Amino acid sequence: LAVLVAEQIQALHHIYHLTAQPHWSEAVSLISTAREVSIATHARLSSLANHFCQRLTQARDGVRTLDAADNRFAELFARLAVDDALLVIIDCRRFAKARLLARTARRYGYKVVLISPQQADWMADQSNVMLPLPPARAPDLDNLPPLIALLDCLSESVILQVGEEAALRRRRMMEFATVLGETVNH
Known part of the structure; x- marks a missing residue:
């Protein structure tokens, strides 16, 4: 257990240092300003993509998740114009379609923001920005704790960059949730 905790602390240090890199700022800017943002991943990680999407909706409109279920990736390419659209790919070892996508x-x-393990051999021309995850504890694991931390920091960075607009948006969402009698999460 102590080794696991130490590895997770190292992963958090990796993410902390990543947030100071120019490619982090570029990813935050792309996510903040693109007209539309699609988040794609393997079905096994869809709950994480949905959570990330939900967090981003606190700062902006036009965010959706896609996974391979029901050929949903094809929706990306059925559109005639994709001006100012961004695809965030959350890569994992099971996501064989990630490179092709x-x-x-x-x-x-x-534009493509790629979140992928450090040891992945992605080509530089397959994405606009790559945010590398620290190496997984074991080759057969999806590296979930660092991925969750990275997605949380990335969504919070987008919310902070959007600033007052995000605060106003959050207040409107909370007011509407109250009108509907829904539980409000702060």
Whole structure:
């Protein structure tokens, strides 16, 4: 257990240092300003993508998640214009379509932010920005604790960059949730 905790602390240090890098700022800017943001991942990680999407909706409109269920990736390429659209790919060892999806998205005009393990051998031209995760404890693991921390820090960075607009948006969402009698999470 002590080794696991030490590894997770090292992963948090990695993410902390990543937040000071220029490519972090570039990813935050792309996510903050793109007209539309799609988040794609393997179905096994769809709950994390949904949580990330929900966090981003606190700062902006036009965010959605996609996974391979029901051929939903095809929706990206059925559109005639993708001006100012961004695809965030959360890579994992089970997501065999990630490279093809990134390459195709770039060809169709999407900007691509890739979140992937450090040891992944992605080509530089397959994404606009890559945010590397620290190495997994074991090769057969999806590296969930650092991924969750990275997604949380990334969404919070976007919310902070949007600033007052995000605060106003959050207040409107809370007011509407109250009108509907829903539980409000702060």
